[in-house]
Amino acid sequence: MLPALVALAFLVCLGVATARLARLDGLAVQRRVSAAREGNLAVKMIAEFEGHGTGWFWEADRQGRITYLSAKVAAALAPPYRDPGGCLLTDVFRMDSASPGTERTLAFHISSRTSFADYTVCATGSTDGTEPDRWWSISGRPVIDDLGRFQGFIGSGSDLTEKRKSDAEITRLALFDGLTGLANRQRMRQSLEKTLQPQGGVLRPASLFLMDLDRFKAVNDTLGHQAGDALLKQVAQRLERVVGAVGLVGRLGGDEFKVLLPAIDHRDTLTTLARELIAALSQPYFIAGATVTIGCSIGIAIAPQHGDNAEELVRNADLALYAAKADGRGVHRFFSEEMLSGAKSRKALEDDMRAALAEGGFHLHYQPVVSTATEEITGYEALLRWQHPVRGRISPADFIPVAEECGLIEALGEWVLRTACDAAARWPRAVRVAVNVSPIQFANPAFPAIVTSALARSGLPASRLELEITEGVFLDESGATDAMFRSLKALGVRLALDDFGTGYSSLGYLRTAPFDKIKIDQSFVRGAAQPGNxxxxxxxxxxxxxxxxAMETTAEGVEIQDEIELVRTLGCSHIQGFVYGAGIADAEVIVQLGGAVQAAPVGHKVSRAPRTKMLRSARLAIGRTQGDVRIRNISASGAMIDGVAIDDEAVGLDVLIELVEDQMFAARVAWAQDGKAGLHFAENFNLDRLQQAQPGRVARRAT
Structure with missing residues (x-):
């Protein structure tokens, strides 16, 4: 009985064990099926990720030879590596050494069995200097088995091509001018700073051209901004063609350009290049069906003698450009220390001018305007004068341009307008007062209101105020210009066109601009009495x-009495000039108007020798003192200069003046007034010698 029970128990246990084993086998099978399913799913997901995403995978053995690489990356490799299995990873990919954080190479990490991340690579076949077609980011780590043995590398990557293209476009927009494709201001600045960095403690030579187009604004105004943009593109092409590979050409904005010339500091070479650039840019352009001609002025600074840092070199090149434009445009000028001292002097003049305006340092003189028919004084022109407490009398020719540059001209012009109206309202006779208006004042929409206020405050009738306007206001001729003319005429004031014939000389605007008078520039009056002139x-x-x-005419600058009859015979209605006196103070005007009705001529009775009008800088020596002056006109026997602090007490002084570069000629001061002086040469000067002067020293103006 007992054996039977034992056998039964054994069979029961065996059945239970068998059932449990079967259940365990079933679970194992389920796990294997599940793992297989998960593996297949993972494979499918990896395949989907590799096929349609930006990511990819790779694997390498212990020697760094590729055992697996995503197919899409393999297809983008150079032909020898399209089947990369067995190829070294470092043979298939090359690193971008310019990328940050890649001081160690792929070969280093493979040999040292260390991890790396986000290395930028491309196919090794991209070595022809062109930008590779594809870029990738690659990461990897060593694989260690359960026994701690190194088995190789496994890693991943992602496609960087579109990101690099986007970054390159952002860089291009940040460093290149969108219109011309030239380097922009930021890139030029970076390149200049890099060029000026010392190497081995030695400063490298370099030169900088700053360029400004002459008459470009007129093209924009007449043909439109699209034509202006087309012109700038052609200018850029000409600049790059002339400069070539010796320098970097950039556009700073508007019509301003810059040329950086590393390793070039020879003046003759720079002069030749500057002249070639000016000549190239001065050739005609064909824009919007029209032929356009512009010019170019160039300022040049050389490193390191003109500056060893970017800020200083740019400033000095800009000062040289300022000098080039002041010398008549269409020329180049090298920086000199005198230019810097001149800029400092202009800044000091600006500061002093602001103080003078605030503290009452300016005053007005009034020059009579005389009728040729009756010889009566019909009005006065208000002339601005400045007696500096230290520098003495400063010519308007010196401080008015500075006032226009620094934005002070509107405040100064308004002061002149109000002061002249107040004075004229007190004069004993109802004569007119003329006030000069700068183009900047004329462009201010509030100008009619300022005129109205000045008339109302002074009580001066509008018909007694004459506003003198130069042709410069027509540079920006537009609907606003016409509206300004209408507004001013609606006030009842008179309008005079000043310096007629010396500006842009377009007769078209006389058809519509409501002028009451034309003032004939003194350059036409001078010498008019000479035979054959x-x-x-x-x-x-x-x-x-x-x-x-139906306009009046005033002949300006009449100085000689025999010109009075000539001007009268030619039909001019009025005369203004030293022949009837220089400007006088308001108190003297009141006395003059209370006296004789007719004006009496003064000064020379016979015209002098013909003079050549010019603008030229020169040295003037009085004893041991020397200074720079400007020659305004010259004849065989004398010259007129300005920009010099000479008063009436200097008349009769012996001086030396530089008529030809580095050659001084003896002369004597014949007269001095308002910052100008007349010189009488000790010996007659041969004017033909001026033709032999260096091109940079003389800038002639048409008379």
Missing amino acids: RNAAIIRAIVTLADTL
Whole structure:
């Protein structure tokens, strides 16, 4: 019985064990099926990720030879590596050494069996200097088995191609001019700073050109901004063609350009290049069906003698450009220390001018305007004067341009307008007062209101105020210009066109601009009485034009008494000039108007020798003192200069003046007034010698 029970128990246990084993086998099978399913799912997901995403995978053995690489990456490799199995990872990919954080190479990590992350690589076949077609980011780590043995590398990567293209476009937009494709201001600055960095403690030579287009604004205004943009593109092409590989050309904005020339500091080489650039840019352009001609001025600074850092070199090149434009444009100028001292002087002049305006340092003189028919004084022109407490009398020719540059001209012009109106309202006779208006004042929409306020405050009738406007206001001729003319005429004031014939000389605006008077520039009056001089014919033509348009005419700058009859004969209605006196103070005007009705001529009775009008810098020596002056005109026997602090007490002094570069000639001061002086040469000067002067020293102006 007992054996049977034992056998039964054994069979029961065996059955239970068998059932449990079967259940365990079933679970194992389920786990294997589940693992297989998960493995297949993972494979599918990896395949999907590799096929349609930006990521990919790779694997390498202990020697760094590729055992697996995603197919899409393999297809983008160079032909020898399209089947990369067995190839060294370092043969298939090369690193981008310019990327940050890649001081150690792939070969280092493979040999040292260390991890690396986000290394930028491309196919090794991209070595022809062009940008590779594809870029990737690659990461990897060593694989260690359960026994701690190194088995190889496994890693992943992602496609960087589109990101690099996007980054490159951002860089291009940040460093290149969108219109011309030239380097922009930021890139030029970076390149200049890099060029000026010392190497081995030695400063490297370099030169900088700053360029400004002449007459570009007129193209924009007449043909439109699209034509202006097309012109700038052609300018950029010409600049790059002339400069070539020797320098970097950039556009700073507007019509300003810059050329950086590393390792070039020879003046003759720079002069040749500057002249070639000016000549190239001065050739005609064909824009919007029209032929356009512009010019170019260039300022040059050389490192390290003109500056050893970017800020200093740019400043000095800009000062040289300022000098080039002041010398008549279409030329180049090298920086000199005198330019810097001149800039400092202008800044000091600006500061002093602001103080003078606030503290009452300016005053007005009034020059009579005389009728040729009755010889009566019909009005006065208000002339701005400044007696500096230290520098003495400063010529308007010196401080007015500075006032226009620094934005002070509107405040100064308004002070002149109000002061002249107040004075004229007190004069004993109802004569007119003329006030000069700068183009900047004229462009201010509030200008009519300022005129109205000045008339109302002074009580001066509008008909007694004459506003003198130069042709410069027509540079920006537009609907706003016409509206300004209408507004001013609606006030009842008179309008005079000043310095006619010396500016842009377009007769078209005389058809619509409501001028009451044309003022004939003194350059046409000077010498008109000389036999064979054509100025008389020009004056007659201007008078005929004015008469036809019912306008008066004033001949400016009449100095010699024999010119009075000539001007009268030619038909001018009025005369203004030293022949009837220089400017006088308001108190003297009151005395003059209370006296004789007719004005009496003064000064020389016979015209002097013909003079050549010019603008030229020169040295003037009085004893041991030397200074820079400007020659305004010259004849065989004398010259007129300005920019010099000479007063009436200097008349009769012996001086030396530089008529030809580095050659001084003896002369004597014949007269001095308002910052100008007349010199009489000790010996007659041969004017033909001026033609032999260096091109940079003389800038002639058409008369």
